[in-house]
Amino acid sequence: MERMILFCVLFFCSSMVLTAAPHKTVKYKQLLKTITRLETTVKNKDVELLHTPENPTDECTFTAVACFQKGTLKLQPENRQANTTFTQTIKVLKNFHFSNPGKHCESSCESYEKKTPKEFLKSFANLIRKVIR
Numbered sequence: 001m002e003r004m005i006l007f008c009v010l011f012f013c014s015s016m017v018l019t020a021a022p023h024k025t026v027k028y029k030q031l032l033k034t035i036t037r038l039e040t041t042v043k044n045k046d047v048e049l050l051h052t053p054e055n056p057t058d059e060c061t062f063t064a065v066a067c068f069q070k071g072t073l074k075l076q077p078e079n080r081q082a083n084t085t086f087t088q089t090i091k092v093l094k095n096f097h098f099s100n101p102g103k104h105c106e107s108s109c110e111s112y113e114k115k116t117p118k119e120f121l122k123s124f125a126n127l128i129r130k131v132i133r
Contacts (some may be wrong), residue, residue, distance in 0.1 A: 025132055028128055028131055028132045029132065031092075031093070031096055031128055032125055032128045032129065032132070034089055034092050034093060035093070035121055035124050035125045035128065036125060037085070037089055038072075038075070038086070038089045038090070038093070038121055039118060039121045039122070039125075040082075041077055041078055041082035041085050041086045041089070042075050042076070042077070042078060042086070042117045042118065042121065043075070043076040043077060043078045043079075043117065044078075044116055044117050044118045047075075047076055047116070047117055048074055049114035049115060049116060050071040050074060050075075050114060050115060050116075050117060050120040051067055051071060051109045051110060051111075051112040051113070051114055052071075052112055052113060052114065052115040052119060052120045052123045053067050053068065053107075053109075053112045053123065053127065054112070054113070054123050054126075056105075056107075056127070057105075058103070059103035059104065059105050060105035060106075060107055061098075061127070061130075061131065062098060062099075062100045062103075062105070063105040063107065063108070063109075064127055065098040065127065066098075066109070067109035067112065068093075068120075068123075068124040068127070069093060069094060069096070070109060071109075071120055072090055072093045072094065072124075073090070073094065075090065075117050075120075076117075
């Protein structure tokens with residue numbers, strides 16, 4: 001009987017470990033879809049250029065995501081029809097939590113080159129794809 005209980009506990013624990021990683025991947029894939037959806041509703045002309053992290057090192061990934069989240073607050077909807085979708089999408093991106101690995105990054109948001117909102121979002125999507133892999 002004790003062996004059966006021990007087996008059940010071990011089986012349960014191992015199944016929880018196996019399901020934890022895919023949950024995170026699903027979360028990042030949803031974030032990627034959100035960024036893609038935002039690309040179609042964002043205003044790209046006559047707007048402020050945004051600091052755009054490109055190819056950050058592993059220790060700078062958290063800082064880059066924080067820069068992207070900060071930059072999304074400066075985005076504007078392309079037109080009034082897109083405003084509702086745009087607002088909901090920005091809210092999702094703002095509330096997304098990316099865990100800090102505790103590594104120190106030397107660069108700041110301002111150290112990155114400024115780009116248009118669409119280029120900014122493409123770079124954000126590329127970073128999330130890198131994190132998924």
